[in-house]
Amino acid sequence: MIRDIINRLVRYHKFRIDESPIYVLSRELTPYELLILIVLSQNTSDRLAKRAFDNLISRFGRPLDPLKIIENPDEVISCIRISGMYRRKYETIRRISKLVLEKGQSFLDNEDPHVIRNILLSIEGLGRKSVDVFLLFRRMYPTFPVDTHIRRISSRIPLVEKVDYDSISSLFIRELDNDVKMLMTAHLVLIKHGREICKALYPRCDMCPLVDICEYARSRRILQNKRL
Numbered sequence: 001m002i003r004d005i006i007n008r009l010v011r012y013h014k015f016r017i018d019e020s021p022i023y024v025l026s027r028e029l030t031p032y033e034l035l036i037l038i039v040l041s042q043n044t045s046d047r048l049a050k051r052a053f054d055n056l057i058s059r060f061g062r063p064l065d066p067l068k069i070i071e072n073p074d075e076v077i078s079c080i081r082i083s084g085m086y087r088r089k090y091e092t093i094r095r096i097s098k099l100v101l102e103k104g105q106s107f108l109d110n111e112d113p114h115v116i117r118n119i120l121l122s123i124e125g126l127g128r129k130s131v132d133v134f135l136l137f138r139r140m141y142p143t144f145p146v147d148t149h150i151r152r153i154s155s156r157i158p159l160v161e162k163v164d165y166d167s168i169s170s171l172f173i174r175e176l177d178n179d180v181k182m183l184m185t186a187h188l189v190l191i192k193h194g195r196e197i198c199k200a201l202y203p204r205c206d207m208c209p210l211v212d213i214c215e216y217a218r219s220r221r222i223l224q225n226k227r228l
């Protein structure tokens with residue numbers, strides 16, 4: 001069922017993972033830079049997060065140096081302001097920078113993913129989704145980050161009885177057989193579907209390739225028929 005859903009969405013959206021910014025950037029950036037981009041992406045659009053990130057690169061150059069980020073809080077804040085919640089994001093970025101200064105950049109790429117997960121989760125401001133995005137896209141570790149769009153679609157079809165992070169994430173990991181490329185594709189294409197079709201307020205069920213298997217769409221049809 002999950003594989004079928006993802007294949008339908010990939011065809012419908014003509015989705016190609018190698019055209020996705022996070023997929024491309026997770027290979028081009030240093031792990032430290034990728035973590036900063038992930039923090040900037042919290043609660044904002046990809047476009048504004050990327051603009052904030054580009055501001056940092058224009059000001060501080062590449063590769064980003066954690067010492068400069070710690071030593072220049074006002075300038076960093078002015079670069080990232082556009083992404084919103086900038087004070088909180090700066091504090092998270094500062095904590096990540098301290099960690100990288102202590103342990104060196106290479107540990108993010110070389111340390112055991114379970115250890116990395118625990119260390120990153122202990123940093124205030126980094127939640128499950130952010131850490132799973134890093135592990136999946138940078139470390140190619142078979143995990144499944146769940147965001148608000150994925151949670152909404154999972155609850156509307158529904159894919160799980162209990163709509164919580166663990167239930168949704170483990171369902172996808174299991175059903176997609178730990179296939180990292182499929183997990184990346186599923187994560188990205190579901191977000192695209194949530195933004196463009198299965199919107200929070202007015203889902204466009206009439207255009208949706210999942211309409212025949214969706215409980216939410218069925219209930220809406222029944223409700224509309226009753227009103228006629």
Ligand code: SF4
Nearest residue numbers: 198205208211214217
């Ligand atoms: S049919 Fe409607 S509610 Fe169901 S997944 Fe598609 S857009 Fe969302």
